[in-house]
Amino acid sequence: MGIEGIGARVARKEDKRFLTGLGRYVDDMVVPGMKHAVFVRSPHAHAAIKSIDTKKAKAMPGIIGVLTGAELKTDGIGNLICGWMIHSKDGTPMKMGAYSGLATDRVRYVGEAVAVVVAETRGQARDAAEAVEIDYEEMPAVTDAVKALEKGAPQLHPEAENNLIYDWEIGDASAVDQALDGAAHVTRMKLVNNRLVPNAMEPRAALGHYDKAEDHFTLWTTSQNPHVARLVMSAFYNVAPENKLRVIAPDVGGGFGSKIYVYPEEIVCLWASKKTGVPVKWVADRTESFLTDAHGRDHHTEVSLGFDADNRMVALKVDTIANFGGYMSLFSSCVPTYLYATLLSGQYAIPAIHCNVRAVYTNTAPVDAYRGAGRPEATYLLERTVETAARELGVSPADLRRKNFIREFPYQTPVIMNYDAGDYEASLDAAMREADYAGFPARRDEAKKRGKLRGIGMSCYIEACGIAPSQAVGSLGAGVGLWESAEVRVNAAGTIEVLTGSHSHGQGHETTFAQVVASRFGVPLEQVSIVHGDTDKVQMGMGTYGSRSGAVGASAIVKALDKVEAKAKKIAAHLLEADESDIVIENGEAKVAGTDRTLPWFQVALAAYTAHNLPEGMEPGLKEGAFYDPTNFTFPAGCYIAEVEVDPETGHTDVVQFVASDDFGNIINPLIVEGQVHGGLAQGIGQALLEGCHYDPTSGQLVTASYMDYTMPRAGDLPSFQVSTTNTPCPGNPLGVKGCGEAGAIGSPPAIINAITDAIGNNDLSMPATPQKVWAAMRRNQ
Amino acid sequence: MHQTTYHRASSVSEAVKLLNDADDGKYVAGGQTLIPTMKQRLAAPSDLVDLRHIADLKGIEVSGDKVKIGAAATHAEVAENAALAKACPALCHLATHIGDPHVRHMGTIGGSIANNDPAADYPAALLALAATVHTNKREISADDFFVDLFETALEDDEIITAVSFTVPEKAGYGKFPNPASRYALTGVFVARRADGVRAAVTGAGENGVFRAEAIEKALSSSFDASALDGVTIPADGLMTDIHASAEYRANLIAVMAKRAVQAANG
């Protein structure tokens, strides 16, 4: 592995600029003549727009333009789309309501953009935005997805009767019902997966620049996938054809899914730049982030899990209502279907599974993928249900899981996924050892002496990463392919640039990808640069989400490296007058195996470019590209064990120990992987204990619209994590990697809640388990 | 934020003049409440008159059994003052738990009590310590000073110059922080003084800080946490919001009172 190659704990190359304030984010970009945009947003959750009067605003100092949705429509800018078609079980396509970049006749959530003001300064734009006069006629609002389906609920879109977007199912319903009827025991639960606000450290931002001379647009934006943004804006929004539109996503301060989607502000900034003749920059303030970043999760679910007399799982039945908010965001439709229900088998051999999902419009911000996307929802319900079943059956939670683990691979689940490799017992054993599971009763008794209720809870998660085989997702309704591209450019003096369609916004690609390249040729890490995030530099790419950058992005790099290596060997063989098959490239030189004849790497590169002495017929240069399309998802899995102490007087929960044992397959950089797990755990524990997005059910106002009311996890809320890995290499890709970005957020919430319910002896507890809720649950015991 | 003009006053009289000359001026101290409010455009003063550089408002004095804290003393200065730590450690402890280090190094005791946020910590201390609020016009007892949510006895141009109190025999503060903001979801300050026990509750009351008679009564007979066993607080008049119901706050008052007494008794 070497000190800088695959497997080495290399500190992140990019951190120097981030930690010294030298990162370059969208808000750092300055274009000559640039002006500032502020959006006029709906103060109402649901209202008809009677009229918009911009006269007064236009007359204010510094104003360059005030633009509305009517003009957007006149200019032929298209409505926002949803990129994954889902069909209801009756065969009808999902019912999508019109979603304009600027609302024209109706607003459907607080914060929806209605108009944009462009001014010399941000302050002037803000002042004028307040002077835009909009006559709203308020309408009743509904924020809860279950209520939105009820008779008489306020109706959001004429296209979606009863606010129902789709009523979808997967699996064999009658087989499941039959198995449950005959089951020796059925555990039933009603669970809510709480709504979350993503809260990336860097708020969203966009800088649109129309260059009249070239008739060309440039967009700097906070995107996880600039190429997808360009594709969608060209093909569907008619902003500009692809060859006239460059999208740059520079340093991006966190995404967690929320920066996958193309948002109204990006479209509007580009369009407004052409309209007003000036480059237009918009930067969200924190309140706008709370109101308008696509939120995560928000499921109501009923679940039944049946067991035979030997405690083997016989069937799982799931019925979910998913809140989509006021509009369908770009990938919203696939999250509670193909990223959720397909993972419901978890780590267990369950012969029959059925899941029904109803997607529902409400007067809240759009909901889409958020770290884990569907898989945390599946894991939460399954792992709470399994733990509850163990309590009901009077068996140990570990034994019940062990009994039902899948042990042979590949394993075909009843819900599409085909697990390629895993060893669930290995993770469980490792976690139990690390947690000193056997010593728990003594720790509980000791805590009791201090007046604390100590509980232990576990969770065995699985996720599908390495998203995704293009043909497979295409057959399920995806509008895009999910391959990745890479180009490896060896420069004349031997340094290497790698262009990747993956996008790093915290993942550390500049280090891990460089390690993959450095390993291949044995060149120093600093001679390798990773280029990403610019559609003018990288030809095409699908971006970063779904823990796909290692499994798919790095695999594309490996494919391109194979081609480079093959050509380099030909050149070296020619120069060293040896047979190509005898050439090895390592430690920064090409050599003839078994001899002392060598050629430094830079001379191989130089030879490729001087082209003075190349093999007969060979083209000059050393640069190769590759597209990699995975053949399957990858399946990271693991076991998490949480221990908590609850203060019986206040209901406050302290997480006193957290053990994570993950199987991510092979690991390129353990330091970065641990960092990803730590971050994921903080987010998952945040969901379990702290974070709860709350809309007032009557007014539809977002109550948790700032950090005064929305609890972000702080260091002090978290224990020192004990993380380790086991390894079953992924057989499906050349590096044997699986992906680690989401695991922490997926596996931890049920472990925490299982631990608290164990501590307090009451299973009726929802996330976030705030002190008040835990206290109330304890009181219900009495 | 709307446009505003900043002035730095060097004396109390200059500050008053600057304020009265302004169109719609406001005093600013640490700015930890006022500036966020302005950023949200909920306040838009034409002028800001900064009080933090007025020498008369600075400093913490402990002489005999009298404590006097200048209005411009920051939370960090209160937290770290050695003389105060001897005289009334509970107040230092309280200051240590306000906000975060940034807030503690900017925010001031004068700004905090002038603002009278129903979840702020100092109002409970001042009320329980039977403190006196000194202004450029008069002296106001804490009992009269805190009027209602975000409302005090101060007149528009009146400046708090200091707060003073007599060193209590014992005092303690129990705070249950709001998980998001870390303000007090419920905080109880108890003080035993020669003339009796006072217990003041912040973060819980619908009308802001208040004295808890049931707790005072129980502690008057025995200043021990066990004296509060069985004391229940009615939920009437307590706040309900997304973080805590009135019933939960009632429970927290009893629990935090006990912890305050335990702290007071060391």
Ligand SMILES: Cc1cc2nc3c(=O)[nH]c(=O)nc-3n(C[C@H](O)[C@H](O)[C@H](O)COP(=O)(O)OP(=O)(O)OC[C@H]3O[C@@H](n4cnc5c(N)ncnc54)[C@H](O)[C@@H]3O)c2cc1C
């Ligand atoms: C993130 C955060 C967390 C916080 N957490 C807590 C907490 O846990 N507990 C808590 O108690 N507080 C908390 N606060 C509030 C903090 O304590 C502030 O310092 C305090 O509320 C206001 O003090 P200031 O000096 O900053 O006043 P400013 O914001 O400058 O002024 C506040 C108001 O007081 C007036 N004013 C200021 N000084 C005087 C004076 N001498 N005479 C008359 N009027 C005056 C101003 O005109 C203004 O109306 C927090 C604040 C923040 C931003």
